[in-house]
Amino acid sequence: MSNLPIIDLDMAPNVAIAIIAIYVLLVVASLFTWSLAKRRPERDYTELRQRVRTWWVIVTLFAVAIALKPIFAISLLGFVSFLAFKEYITLIPTRRADHRVLFLAYLTIPIQYYWVADGWYGMFIVFIPVYAFLLLPARMVLIGETDGFIRAAGTLHWGLMTTVFSLSHTAFLLALPQSGNPVAGGDGLLLYLLLLTQLNDVAQYVWGKSFGKHKVVPKVSPKKTVEGLFGGIATTAVVAVIAAPFLTPLTRWEALAAGLLIGAAGFIGDISVSAVKRDLGIKDSGNILPGHGGILDRVDSLTFTAPLFFHFVYYLHY
């Protein structure tokens, strides 16, 4: 370990500029929702304003974590995985017999993020898909409860894959060698991914609200429309191309492909969590984020975009 203070002195200027730009966006969003509430006092904008206020907190947490040494941002992302996995475990039916299996499943979270902090790619990429996949059912079968075994093993692994394995790809962007992205390093790639994924959610919502007519998947998510989906993907692709030279090593065409990938995958991630909630008969996954619902409601798109974007960049530039 180096003896530098905890502040990350190597933060790229482009990353600092991007963070300032995100704060400018937040100021605009706050002013917009404030004026909306002023102009139409008859309508209730509490949830929208709460949602923007929660964004301030999330952005500040990430800005501080990125300004510190990578271990802080990696720990913060590990904590997000913990909260998301906890919400998932709370929502799904679990078996009394699996109490100790669930405890072991939670233990995989710090271990997985330790591989990230250690930069051990080989272990990071197989630990949950191979070792946890084999060891947790092994523990289950040794306890000996066969009633509901396949459902318990299946639901537990699906939760670990989405909330821990997939999300930990966000953190591994920080562990990639600086040389792959000279303009902004791992911080730049992480910001690019988070910005585009969240922007895509907002853009799909706004396009859908404004022009939405034709439903895409009425059974899963009746509010999602074709117009929202394609408007959102197009917006994300445009921003992806514009932001790429500042934050990533991607060429113009690669950035376009990354934008389309994040736009489409974000949509699938979003409706996958919707399908889980519909299957369980609930509306929000939790109440930890005022105006948003639970953590799972916020990171739903990210569970799909993070691994896909990571491997896209990893294949092309590392």
Place this chain on the structure above:
Amino acid sequence: MVRLLRVLFWILIGRPLVLVVLGLNVRNHQGLPKHGPAIVVANHNSHLDTFVLMSLFPLRLLGRLRPVAAADYFLKNPLLAWFTLNITNMIPIERSRPGKLNRDADPLQESAAALKAGDVLLVFPEGTRGETEALAKFKGGVARLKEQFPDVPVIPIYMQGLGRVMPRGEIALVPVVVDVFVGDPVPWVGHRPAFTQAMEQAVVALKAQAPNRAWR
């Protein structure tokens, strides 16, 4: 000194454990008593039930919160006795055993004194943790107190999820978000068995509001 230790314990361990490691989803938070004297009655599945109930109240009320718990269980080990009596500020109560009942002492004496002093009693009327996520028949102690102090509100609470966090006999803690449902005060109905029944029904009604999280 003990007061300082108690506050430090709750700030550094108790509350972070309940609010961050587990997480609470409280319905009708404003229904909780703002000050003592009051009696809160809740279902009981786990030792952590007391931690959750104590985390529902603001820190300034910490000194007023008095969980009522079984003397035979919590006082048998000196370390546990020190912890429960000082850090959780517990009121030990003798669980009546047939044939062993000491007829001279009133088991509710200390609870009554606490109510007179303006404390908030936290009571598990089932008298035991029992089967996971199942309600046992309520015991009659709270009704005796209510008869004696008709103006003290009795607030029913139903907690769901703690049986999954640390069921009886397990030491591993599995984080699960806990749903807490706060009900309206149970009015005095004139005689004790009917009040006990009304209290039990109030908790059962809160349980019916809880999301159906299959458990097998």
